[in-house]
Amino acid sequence: RRRIILDTDTATDDAAAILLAMKAPTIKVEAITIVVGNVEFDQEAKNALYTLQVSGNAHKVPVFLGSSRPLLRPIHGDATYVHGKDGMSNSFFPDPEQKPEEEWAVDAMIRLIEAHPHEITIVAIGALTNVALLLLRKPSIAPLIQGITFMGGTYKFYGNVTPVATYNIWVDPEAAKIVFHSGVPITTVGFDVSVHSSIFTDADYERVAKLGTPLAKFFTEINKVRRVYCKEHQKMNGSNHPDAITTAIVIDPTIAMELLPRYCDVETQGELTRGAMLIDELGTMKQPPNVTVCAAADEKKFKEMMFRALS
């Protein structure tokens, strides 16, 4: 089983990713680490812990707190308009039984990576602040990380927070730049893939409803705000699931249908483009590839995995 650390700003779709990861027989979640992003930091931790609990995994995976702010600047307001005030579509679940660990997420990452050299994949489904701090804290750790699979960027498409930037990079562009230049093998799954291959339509939600399980109800519940937002503001025919499909690709690599080795960099400056990920399609930057960009995914396989996880 591949060992993973799931680094997440847990809100709706991160919760779905946790469900997938906990259910997957092929991977072992060594730790969940919380990073600045979607909603208030402590709420993110609660969302992760509650998701573990609701899926019957309370106390099976430790949850560590990482950075509650981006490296350079204060966190932008929040994304509660997308995910609801609690990040769970205003479900306001009770406090989870399990509590976050005392150890700093970055120290836990170092401990785990050193305990399992070359075996751990970081699945980063939030801003890259924790991962950047890991690399700044101990630069020599880089060669011991098996890889980073990151939800972010956009290939032959547009951004979701600005015309060119996607949320997880835009929240902390400096962190993303540090990680992209670290030498660690990186795979990215972009906003484009989530729009093309992860949208749960009304028909999909009906199928979820028919499952009738507590997890199916949980999934439906936590997506009620996002479903509406995606339709009304993002030209989608349902809710997209970027974090879930990114995690699904780690669980079953055959879901990635097109993998492109490319040189990628991040704009940390610019008046309008801060947070844009550049994917050098034509090699104009004359640099060797540092990222494998997933450009297409198997929607059917992803949804089947999702339905199974909710069964």
Place this chain on the structure above:
Amino acid sequence: RRRIILDTDTATDDAAAILLAMKAPTIKVEAITIVVGNVEFDQEAKNALYTLQVSGNAHKVPVFLGSSRPLLRPIHGDATYVHGKDGMSNSFFPDPEQKPEEEWAVDAMIRLIEAHPHEITIVAIGALTNVALLLLRKPSIAPLIQGITFMGGTYKFYGNVTPVATYNIWVDPEAAKIVFHSGVPITTVGFDVSVHSSIFTDADYERVAKLGTPLAKFFTEINKVRRVYCKEHQKMNGSNHPDAITTAIVIDPTIAMELLPRYCDVETQGELTRGAMLIDELGTMKQPPNVTVCAAADEKKFKEMMFRALS
């Protein structure tokens, strides 16, 4: 007949655009104006004048010299690696008989627009330096311009000089920003459209060869360097014709198959993104549309127009 001013940094594909424009029964070319770009400025003027001559139009359209440099910075080296040293695939044609006019291109533009208020479309197939200077020289001219059709940008695609920037904006981003915020109706035809719908494959070149006309020979001759470059460096199956297809859309608007009103802006700063055109697909910038982005074109119609012009 629509009146147009063709603003061009004449090299290979600009020459094809001139051929189309001179042959078109629906438009009247009031002036050709030369702008900084592909090759040495005087050579660009010669290329435009020679193209008029070879198509039997010498002395029928005046050619005016505009800006030989971008607004803010010196011109980048040149693009002779794409177009050959003379911008005509190293054809080294003789000097044309017709000479450029004395009048500054921008003064000529003002004179023509004031003579034909609301009737003139500027077809800009080079950097927007001349057009920006027109708007700076006389801001009150803006409402008298019918529109600007501009070859530039990239929609759900990538750039050709950097991962995010396309040549005509990258040469003079400040000029593009001035034009985009001028209030003049703008239509853009991007690099993406040229790649999707304007590529002349070997089969197309064979068809051109069979025409056997002097213009067919001229077209083949001036594209010999670019054909190779596009294949070897830009992942194309032949030579793309952005300037020609942009001009074709002015001649026959039905060639544009998808027209998207969008708010667009230009990044003039940034460490990696200078010259990127932002197309605000999801309305995240909360501005009214100022550009009509052509997102798809009719390849067949375009090529038929091209073949007719070379007959």
Place this chain on the structure above:
Amino acid sequence: RRRIILDTDTATDDAAAILLAMKAPTIKVEAITIVVGNVEFDQEAKNALYTLQVSGNAHKVPVFLGSSRPLLRPIHGDATYVHGKDGMSNSFFPDPEQKPEEEWAVDAMIRLIEAHPHEITIVAIGALTNVALLLLRKPSIAPLIQGITFMGGTYKFYGNVTPVATYNIWVDPEAAKIVFHSGVPITTVGFDVSVHSSIFTDADYERVAKLGTPLAKFFTEINKVRRVYCKEHQKMNGSNHPDAITTAIVIDPTIAMELLPRYCDVETQGELTRGAMLIDELGTMKQPPNVTVCAAADEKKFKEMMFRALS
């Protein structure tokens, strides 16, 4: 007599500069050109024309209209809080008899420079928009200009609109950058010099009052608002006169007491530093000098010239 073109965004201190220039026996004012800046553009022209009239010079110098906007961006609100709503400390003078010329300021500049090659000094006491357009309009004019004396920058001091930027550059940083890289000999007189050597204290205003002339009254009148502003917001012991001292240095070069050849450039980007002029004191940029920075001036001589002009 040296020929000058006085390029001005005429408000209070520009008016004082016009008075000095018109009174000076050593220089001949060939033209006054109006540029975007302190107050509404037409008001600036009126202020220049009224100042000519009040000093008995109506119809003796033509006034031309240049650019009513910076090159790249719309003009910032305005500086009426410094100069009063009319730019003349709310004096609301009657409309002047003389009207602006029809010819574009930049065309007039070209005509004059070509008529008097190597003889004309441009005294730029506003943003450099007109001068930049001159250089863009006709790059070959550069070697025919004797020099540019520009009020702007700050040497071993701070800025007046931001911690590092001074007004005339900050209004149009792109224009300044174009001019600084044009090869034309440039002399700058900075905000620092105006604070160190041009402040009219209450005692100086008393001396002006004692002159009892119409010009003395005019000077006092137009400085009422600025006197207060400078004291309350700019840590000065009276009103500074940057435009007047810059012009005085052109009239009597011995007023400049320290002249430093330096490489200078302008920051057009930056989050906080846009509009800063860099003066490369230690040669860290490894470029030859392109600007002569006036670092100290003779306060006594300047004030005597001012008092004489108001007599």
Place this chain on the structure above:
Amino acid sequence: RRRIILDTDTATDDAAAILLAMKAPTIKVEAITIVVGNVEFDQEAKNALYTLQVSGNAHKVPVFLGSSRPLLRPIHGDATYVHGKDGMSNSFFPDPEQKPEEEWAVDAMIRLIEAHPHEITIVAIGALTNVALLLLRKPSIAPLIQGITFMGGTYKFYGNVTPVATYNIWVDPEAAKIVFHSGVPITTVGFDVSVHSSIFTDADYERVAKLGTPLAKFFTEINKVRRVYCKEHQKMNGSNHPDAITTAIVIDPTIAMELLPRYCDVETQGELTRGAMLIDELGTMKQPPNVTVCAAADEKKFKEMMFRALS
């Protein structure tokens, strides 16, 4: 006795600062922490340790290793042209007996600050990378830090690495920005102060020579390269001692003769101004002061302290 942590990229002048700090009866050096900067990271640590040893303080103060790279970008080449290849004017001292501690500098800082809340002043005489990581690692530590005294910036003066930037900020502008916005009380001593009040002239070096002590010889030895560099490239009449005078001000606050509360920020972007510290003299940024800028120092007191330390 005030407790300090001395954060240093130990080369010539940092060594002098260590000598001052170890000799001062008013302060207790709890730790020396090493940060990226002047020379190769391990060499910096050796320089600090050797300086402790030569001054008879081996094993009396622990030395911790912090960050060997700036937050965002790789370290610029190095500053060996200023300080010699070893950072000690090519003295190539033997390896020190004492070795760096195992604990990460940032963890040590946290431990010490929590052990002595509100008592520890960080004297930062290198880039602010370690201090920024401290604040990112544990944001809640900020209110427990007594203050940060930082060598950096330039007031009414110029920069030493670019016309506007000084070395310690320029090495890691993002780190400086994080620290400046942390809420911790900051005092800065700039390049200007070092030039105005810390220059050791030939006469001063003669006086040092006459002391005849091992430390006097050590001081002379390690400054041989810098003495020449400062004269030849920085328009000084000897070697300046920014780190030493900054530390002297912590030891004897009466050395600071002018202290200005100001709002300060750092330019992390910009084409030419990256690394500039903005000091908002006129309050144009409309923010409350976050820094106390030392604008003048008592040269005589500083030098006497220095001579005493070398005796």
